[in-house]
Amino acid sequence: MTKKRVVLTFPHEIVSQPVVYYLVKDYNLMINILRARVTPQEQGRLVVEISGKKKELEAGMNYLAELNIDIQSLTRDIKWHENKCVHCTACIPHCPTDAISLDRDTMKVSFDKQKCIACELCIPTCPYQAIEIVI
Numbered sequence: 837m838t839k840k841r842v843v844l845t846f847p848h849e850i851v852s853q854p855v856v857y858y859l860v861k862d863y864n865l866m867i868n869i870l871r872a873r874v875t876p877q878e879q880g881r882l883v884v885e886i887s888g889k890k891k892e893l894e895a896g897m898n899y900l901a902e903l904n905i906d907i908q909s910l911t912r913d914i915k916w917h918e919n920k921c922v923h924c925t926a927c928i929p930h931c932p933t934d935a936i937s938l939d940r941d942t943m944k945v946s947f948d949k950q951k952c953i954a955c956e957l958c959i960p961t962c963p964y965q966a967i968e969i970v971i
């Protein structure tokens with residue numbers, strides 16, 4: 837049994853298709869949805885743990901790639917540098933797990949490592965390099 841944690845970003849034309857159903861039915865995979873979100877532009881994003889036999893997992897990943905679904909593996913760790921953060925909130929809408937959040941009373945941003953799944957979606961959004969990938 838192989839297990840993989842990934843972020844799947846669906847183009848808007850795929851959002852309404854039962855992709856997860858086909859992964860289960862046709863590729864015999866188990867899907868644990870950790871987080872799901874559809875943006876106002878109707879781009880879909882799923883954070884999932886997929887497990888199954890190695891060959892079936894590979895075939896399922898190929899199926900997703902053929903649908904132009906972007907697949908990002910969750911393998912690395914993330915470090916937030918509080919001293920570099922200017923609390924601009926640019927990263928917050930991109931975090932699928934609310935690991936980065938805003939306290940609306942103080943207007944300060946904070947990072948909860950326990951919630952972070954290292955999807956790296958916040959990294960390019962920070963103009964101050966306050967979020968770093970740790971390998």
Ligand code: SF4
Pocket residue numbers: 914930931932933934935936951952953954955956957958959
């Ligand atoms: S890597 Fe960034 S966007 Fe992804 S869960 Fe962690 S804090 Fe949120």
Ligand code: SF4
Pocket residue numbers: 920921922923924925926927928945961962963964965966967
């Ligand atoms: S984008 Fe960077 S500077 Fe802005 S709140 Fe997020 S971590 Fe802080």
